[in-house]
Amino acid sequence: MHVLVAGAGVGGLCLAQGLRKRGIGVVVLERDVAPDARAQGLRLKIDAHGRAALADCLDEDYYQLVTATANKPYQSRGVTLDENLNELHSAVPARPVDEATASIVVNRHTLRQILMSEMSGHVFFDKEFERYELVDDRVVAHCRDGSIWFADVLVGADGINSTVRGQLVPDAEVIDTGLWSIYGQLMLDEQNRKWLPDNVFGGSRPVLGPQGRTLALGSFQPQMPIDEAIAQFAPPAEVTPVDDYLKWNLIAPAEQFGVDAAQFFGSSPEWLHAKARDMTAQWSPIVQRMLAESLAAVTFPLAIQACRPGATWPAGRVTLLGDAIHATTPVGGVGANVALRDAAALARNLAEVADFPDLVQPAIAQYETAMREYGYQAVSDSLAGAERILRSKRLLDTGRSG
Numbered sequence: 343m344h345v346l347v348a349g350a351g352v353g354g355l356c357l358a359q360g361l362r363k364r365g366i367g368v369v370v371l372e373r374d375v376a377p378d379a380r381a382q383g384l385r386l387k388i389d390a391h392g393r394a395a396l397a398d399c400l401d402e403d404y405y406q407l408v409t410a411t412a413n414k415p416y417q418s419r420g421v422t423l424d425e426n427l428n429e430l431h432s433a434v435p436a437r438p439v440d441e442a443t444a445s446i447v448v449n450r451h452t453l454r455q456i457l458m459s460e461m462s463g464h465v466f467f468d469k470e471f472e473r474y475e476l477v478d479d480r481v482v483a484h485c486r487d488g489s490i491w492f493a494d495v496l497v498g499a500d501g502i503n504s505t506v507r508g509q510l511v512p513d514a515e516v517i518d519t520g521l522w523s524i525y526g527q528l529m530l531d532e533q534n535r536k537w538l539p540d541n542v543f544g545g546s547r548p549v550l551g552p553q554g555r556t557l558a559l560g561s562f563q564p565q566m567p568i569d570e571a572i573a574q575f576a577p578p579a580e581v582t583p584v585d586d587y588l589k590w591n592l593i594a595p596a597e598q599f600g601v602d603a604a605q606f607f608g609s610s611p612e613w614l615h616a617k618a619r620d621m622t623a624q625w626s627p628i629v630q631r632m633l634a635e636s637l638a639a640v641t642f643p644l645a646i647q648a649c650r651p652g653a654t655w656p657a658g659r660v661t662l663l664g665d666a667i668h669a670t671t672p673v674g675g676v677g678a679n680v681a682l683r684d685a686a687a688l689a690r691n692l693a694e695v696a697d698f699p700d701l702v703q704p705a706i707a708q709y710e711t712a713m714r715e716y717g718y719q720a721v722s723d724s725l726a727g728a729e730r731i732l733r734s735k736r737l738l739d740t741g742r743s744g
Contacts, residue, residue, distance in 0.1 A: 353681030360689030
């Protein structure tokens, strides 16, 4: 069996690792010219499902590297703060960490670098997928540069604007929530740790400000320095060291940013940084200082979107994974975990039928049936959570319509 994966995000790379680990030929095609060609986010919450998937797909030493370069395990509490950083609500009380259900926090770029370990000759950049065709029992994929790739199975792991999904499920819809966001990063050092309050650390901390504006905070403080973790667990790994930081993400209705979409998404990092500061100018002095001392040059924009749950299609040799079919809102931090869960499940199913060509389609059908159930539930839950946290009624109404 040979599998072709469109998209070298977290889900696509995890699938590739799971297939490689099981001796199945796999190639990943990525449209970006390099792994760090564009901003893709900062910290990622990895819950029990995500941890289990990574353990299933990665070699043991690389999984140990993931956990060593992550925050200490923690139990999600659902804490929300107001614009003065006073605690408004906690869904559950503080409790001892249960290793079986705990979450960890990783740096997205670090995780992607670990997932690309041992993948030389399997991952190709600057290969933008354009279309596929089915020829007998094979899939023929065409890239924009004219290259042609052959496989037994094609997996669309190419994100919320998936080209594979556009051909496979042309009537699938993406929900425009009407919300935009600005991401920023404050590097942590001895000085700012003295004035940052304890309640901004731990899990995700949504700060609910006036005018429907939300500032989502989250820290990245790995258990071990990355270079030490590499030396101890996986010396061959090539991973860039990352210092501790606090991530912030300002989310608000699009009209509050005062510019159109072309201007917003084409703006300089410095303009975005200044806009975020201006929109929180009446908040706590600590919030103002937090943003003022952040790295202006790495600030970037993002639209809050989700895939409308419910799309179906006949099972075949082309399937979908992660945000390509069940992209969620950022509330709850479940998107990456559902993609990792997809990757592990699909890798197992394909491995079981690798020597039985007639069983490939049933194996994919079995994967898709389960994936739709938990994946679409994750989307619905994230829409409900976003309606509560981001306070936009449009989110829930849009998710329910149709």
